[in-house]
Structures are given as structure tokens and as C-alpha cells.
Amino acid sequence: MINVVVGSGTLVTFPTLLLFGYPPIVANISNNIGLVGGGLSGSWGYRREIRANTGLLLRLLPLSVLGGLGGALLLLVLPAEAFQAIVPILIIIGLVMVALAPRVQRTAAAKAGDAVPDTAPSRRRAVLLLAGIGVLGIYGGYFGAAQGILIVGLMSMVTVESLQRINAIKNVLTTAVNAVAAVTFMLFAWESIDWGIVLTIAVGATLGGLVGAKVGRRLPPLALRATILVIGAAALIRIAFFP
Numbered sequence: 001m002i003n004v005v006v007g008s009g010t011l012v013t014f015p016t017l018l019l020f021g022y023p024p025i026v027a028n029i030s031n032n033i034g035l036v037g038g039g040l041s042g043s044w045g046y047r048r049e050i051r052a053n054t055g056l057l058l059r060l061l062p063l064s065v066l067g068g069l070g071g072a073l074l075l076l077v078l079p080a081e082a083f084q085a086i087v088p089i090l091i092i093i094g095l096v097m098v099a100l101a102p103r104v105q106r107t108a109a110a111k112a113g114d115a116v117p118d119t120a121p122s123r124r125r126a127v128l129l130l131a132g133i134g135v136l137g138i139y140g141g142y143f144g145a146a147q148g149i150l151i152v153g154l155m156s157m158v159t160v161e162s163l164q165r166i167n168a169i170k171n172v173l174t175t176a177v178n179a180v181a182a183v184t185f186m187l188f189a190w191e192s193i194d195w196g197i198v199l200t201i202a203v204g205a206t207l208g209g210l211v212g213a214k215v216g217r218r219l220p221p222l223a224l225r226a227t228i229l230v231i232g233a234a235a236l237i238r239i240a241f242f243p
Contacts, residue, residue, distance in 0.1 A: 046164075064134075
């Protein structure tokens with residue numbers, strides 16, 4: 001539900017796996033594959049908003065796919081020690097984005113309420129959007145925590161779409177990134193997949209995606225963000241003091 005509504009479910013599942021003692025690479029890859037089902041069910045729940053923005057989505061989707069492939073390959077090419085060293089930094093970045101998300105959403109809501117919206121975004125903003133989606137696809141394929149929040153933040157600043165439509169696009173783009181990364185991992189890193197984790201997360205994420213698309217908008221955002229921050233902070237303590 002957090003993935004569909006807020007866009008940072010990995011900041012719950014990944015730190016939880018670390019707290020249970022799973023190696024970071026195994027946790028990251030298995031978590032990525034397991035979350036694909038939740039992305040599909042959440043995207044289905046937002047299908048009306050997706051149909052309203054098919055043109056924009058088709059322009060952005062190839063960049064997310066290519067970025068996700070690049071990020072997944074980057075994870076496999078770089079030494080495992082490099083990922084383990086950067087994990088705390090990535091978690092901190094994700095937690096900061098979760099904390100800043102309300103401000104981003106308020107900015108988007110205020111822009112959506114403008115009397116005369118700018119319906120012809122500049123070429124500079126269009127290039128920024130395309131480049132940003134590609135870079136975030138790489139980030140998502142490599143790690144992905146708070147990727148959704150970053151996409152919402154980027155699109156809120158450079159497009160005139162409503163927050164609900166942006167959220168719908170975000171769900172499709174993050175699902176595409178996770179899916180292409182999942183295929184890459186299954187082809188080249190089968191030994192790093194824990195299928196028990198994959199199945200457990202897949203069941204919960206798929207059901208949560210369906211619920212999140214229907215009733216998640218009514219859940220208190222503060223409660224969701226507090227959950228993310230608490231679990232993320234616990235994971236940082238676990239990494240720092242009990243490696």
C-alpha cells in the first residue's frame with residue numbers, strides 16, 4: 001500500500017530484510033522481484049488515470065526500461081562491497097525524500113490549482129523530465145528505495161499534471177523498472193535470489209497494491225511516513241552497530 005500511495009515501500013521491506021540478517025545483495029534482488037506484483041496490481045487500480053495520460057507515459061516508459069536495465073547491470077558489475085558500503089547512504093537519501101514528500105505534494109497541489117496552467121511546457125523542462133526519468137530508472141534498477149517519491153517530485157516540478165495522474169504514471173514507471181531489473185537478475189544472478197523472500201513479498205505487495213489503489217488515499221500520510229522513518233532508522237542502527 002505504501003508503494004502505491006507514497007512510493008517508498010522498499011524502505012520498509014529492504015530494511016526489514018536487513019534486520020533479519022539477510023545479505024544486502026540478496027535482500028535487494030529478492031525484494032525487487034517480489035515487488036513487481038504489487039506494482040502491477042497498483043497500476044491496474046489507477047488504470048483510469050493511466051488512460052488519461054497514455055501519450056506522456058509512452059514517452060517516458062522506454063527511458064525507465066533502459067534505466068532499469070542499466071541500474072540492474074550496474075549492481076551486478078560493481079563489487080558487492082560497493083553496494084554494502086553505499087546502502088546506508090541510499091537509505092538516508094530515501095528517508096530524507098520521505099520526509100520532504102509533503103512539501104513536494106503541497107507544491108504540486110498548489111500548481112494544480114492555478115487558474116491559468118501552463119499547457120505548453122518549455123523544451124528545457126521537457127528535457128529535464130526525460131533525463132530525470134532515465135537517471136531515476138538507473139537508480140531504481142540499482143536500489144530503488146523512494147524511487148517513486150523522486151519521480152513524483154520531479155514530475156510535480158516540471159509538468160502540469162495533477163498529483164493523482166502523476167501518481168498513476170509513477171506506479172507504471174517504477175513497475176517497469178522493477179520488472180526489467182527482475183528479468184536481468186533472474187538471467188544473471190539466480191544464485192542471489194531467495195525465492196522464499198520473493199514469494200512472501202510478492203503476496204503481500206500484490207494484495208497491498210490492490211488495497212492501496214482503492215482505499216490507500218484515505219490512509220493518514222503521516223502514519224505511513226512515520227512507519228517508513230522508524231523502520232529505516234532501525235535498519236541504519238542495525239547496519240552501523242551489528243554489521
